[in-house]
Amino acid sequence: MIEVKQLSKTFGTFIAVDKIDFIAKSGEIFGLLGPNGAGKSTTINCISGLINASEGSISINGFNISTDTIKAKQSLGLVPQELALYEDLSAHENLLFWGSAYGLEGDKLEKRIQQVLTDVGLENRQKEDVKQFSGGMKRRLNFACAILHKPAALLLDEPTVGVDPQSREHLMNAIVELKKAGTAVIYTTHYMEEAERLCDNLAIIDQGKIIASGTVNDLRSQVGERDLITLNGHFENTDNQSHIKDLNAEILEFSNEELRFLIADASTRLTEVLNIVEKHYGKVINVSIQQANLESLFIKLTGRALRDAA
């Protein structure tokens, strides 16, 4: 279990993380969602001991990272956002290196190496130098290095960035297996579909603060069963939003270039919506409909799209 209480991290006057609390239980995948720069990686770095927290406490498997540092680190696996591999050594040699960094040696280490290589589908490439690997294979090896010592808690910082579909699938399956084995997993991402697929509990983080948390269903319910419609064009008369509100829509943005609102059954009611908009506000150039998901929740909470927010 990973327990974070009132965690804050400041860099000079800049507050990167602002008094956040959450718990990732054993056998659970806890998702930290947010745009780039929201504070996800800073949170992960504090938990893993890469940087020291300014305030608050962190315990991993019951060990406080500040006072029981060695035991806490022994219980933790970290898959950093950037690769941490020796390019000019083989996959096997990299695993030997990281395994011994966590105190494994001898036959035990060799057995674990073979196991994790199988888990990530690299057992036939273990003698090759890492520099010959594709980006996805490197990501899989990076992941394998973190789980060699069977950590009680695992931190995954954007593990699928730049990963091909085959490698992504390998990683997703391996993470699910770890969860089944009882590992507490913290998973940061800005890919909503990954979070929805994997995470049992989620916290949406923006500008260093948790702005929403709960299960995927809890969070979805905050959006309702409504879809997100985004219209682009040249609009006038935007001070008067009553024509849209009459459609039982929740307006998120209403500017001269973009109208964005949540509405039930968007696809069947699209003609009606377009007629009203063109009649009262102006010409529509582009239309997009997004089904209710975490992305629309993020937009509802912050007024910005996740990918735009960076």
Added chain:
Amino acid sequence: MSFTKTVTRNSIKKLFNEKWQLAMFLIIPIMMGGLFSLISGPGGQPKPIGTLLITDNDDSILSQLLIGGFGQGPMAEMFISKKVTSVDGQKIMGDGEASVWLEIEKGFAQNYLDNKPTTIKLVKNPSQNILPQIAETAVNLLADGGHYVQVLFSNELQQFNNLISGNSVSDAQIAVMSVQIKNTIENLENQLFPAQIKAVKKKTETIVKKTNSKSFMYYMFPGILFMSLLFSSQGVALEFWSDKSQGISRRLLSSPSGLTQYLNGKLIASIFVYALIALIIGSLGLLMLQLPLSNILVIIFWLMLSGLVLGSMMLFVSLLMPSQKSASVVTSAMVFPLMMLGGSFFPFDTMPKWMAAIGQFLPNGYLLHSFNQWFIHDIALASLLVPAGLALLFIVIMWFVNKSLLPKFARS
């Protein structure tokens, strides 16, 4: 401990994977040392080699004695003598393919013994400066010497002339001639070499003999070893940056083993590198200098110790730099002045005194100077104990300093 061993093993493996880097540590210093030695010659002095053409039209004992003078001693080291006919000599000189042409006329010996004028023709190559002048000076000296012999030993020469021209000379005459020559030489010796001058000369000869007994290569050799150490210690320091750029050191912060074992592993690997350098260059040097191979043990020990000093120093500077490029530039900028002043390019014994004094205060200069006391100046091995103690103290202090700098370096 296991992780330290793994780091050591990985670092050594990486070193052998990067063969060019390893080659650079070894080849550049050997090459530079070799070139310096070639330029300076095996005895330490530059010795140009020229071609001396000789045409001996007289072919007498005396003419052969004269020619023999060019084939012995320092002249033999400067000139390759070649006997030619007058025609060939003229042609070769015309083509500019020799430095000097010496032609001895027919009847040279007889004219000399008859106290008559005689000629030695010397033709110099105008495109060369030094060697023809040396040859001319040598011939002038021989001519002067010949003149003084004629003046001092005219009677003896006359008797010798009679001897070789077939006139009979009795044993008594030969004995008288010998005594006369001996007396004349003794008289001259007292005039030319009074006792005081003789004593000073003896002392000078002793010193010259001692310093000249070691070649320039002998003086260069320790510098070459330290040049290689400087290159490799820079490489060791930059390895930390290489690992950082691959995300290794940052990720290690989250592991229980941490950076201390990592630092220790890297330092042990660096000791292996220094020992390897000492073994390869040291053995080559000892073989070339024909010194006992048992000296290699001292060389390996001293280079391991010195390498750790230099490596710790380079690592300290490297860890303070904001980027890999800065670390590379700054440590490179350190290496060359350290080599120049620290006795690797020019042996301390050939440096101006003020420069040697500065150089011996630099870490590499101090360690090299201490090593030279044993290796070149034959001072007892125990003289290395104090420098070794100081080196160990420096290594320990720098270990604590670098250990405290590593976490910040890894995080940044």
